[in-house]
Amino acid sequence: xxxxxEAIAGKLTEAADAFASSFEDLRMDDIARxxxxxRATLYYYFSGKDDILGFLFAAMLAEIRxxxxxxxxxxxxxxxxxxxxxxxxxxxxxxxxxxxxxxLTNLGRAGKLPDxxxxxxxxxxxxxxxxxAEGMAGGELRPRDAAVTAVALFGAVCxxxxxxxVTEGHLEGGRLAATLEELFWxxxxxxxxxxxxxx
Numbered sequence: 001x002x003x004x005x006e007a008i009a010g011k012l013t014e015a016a017d018a019f020a021s022s023f024e025d026l027r028m029d030d031i032a033r034x035x036x037x038x039r040a041t042l043y044y045y046f047s048g049k050d051d052i053l054g055f056l057f058a059a060m061l062a063e064i065r066x067x068x069x070x071x072x073x074x075x076x077x078x079x080x081x082x083x084x085x086x087x088x089x090x091x092x093x094x095x096x097x098x099x100x101x102x103x104l105t106n107l108g109r110a111g112k113l114p115d116x117x118x119x120x121x122x123x124x125x126x127x128x129x130x131x132x133a134e135g136m137a138g139g140e141l142r143p144r145d146a147a148v149t150a151v152a153l154f155g156a157v158c159x160x161x162x163x164x165x166v167t168e169g170h171l172e173g174g175r176l177a178a179t180l181e182e183l184f185w186x187x188x189x190x191x192x193x194x195x196x197x198x199x
Contacts, residue, residue, distance in 0.1 A: 008037055015034040016099040017098035027049070028048065028049060060096065069127055072127035082153075082181065090173035125154055132188075141188045142189070142191070
């Protein structure tokens with residue numbers, strides 16, 4: 001795939017709104033009409049609609065990578081960092097709601113594209129896994145499989161965000177993040193020994 005100019009990338013991201021719910025039946029003519037990009041230009045940069053989906057997915061992953069890496073590297077407790085990861089992911093979804101909806105509802109299709117699975121692991125699951133593993137090693141989190149836990153947390157945030165986008169038409173990240181953080185912590189936090197008891 002050729003390098004896509006920023007102007008075309010921006011138009012495709014903005015136009016994702018128009019085809020977020022019907023990608024299966026979508027034709028390149030529909031994408032051209034929705035984006036205002038001539039069909040011939042689309043075919044110059046992309047081989048077809050799956051190539052466009054892969055491009056949008058990679059662009060969103062690049063933004064997610066930056067936000068999640070910053071949250072994972074931030075100082076503070078494991079709980080603070082997990083909360084930061086949740087907020088960073090929801091912020092990304094709220095910033096590009098149509099693209100997020102398009103990509104999440106077509107994640108199975110995007111996941112079959114070259115390098116997408118590796119990109120998802122590096123950009124999305126990796127930061128969650130690192131913080132979870134550190135929490136387990138430090139005794140703040142119950143011993144679990146860090147990789148599976150990371151995927152479950154990422155998936156829960158995405159589905160909760162997608163549900164808000166579909167049913168409410170927007171994503172109120174702060175309220176949802178607080179609810180998810182409390183839920184995750186209740187399920188993951190290591191049990192504290194009772195205080196004031198003699199052993």
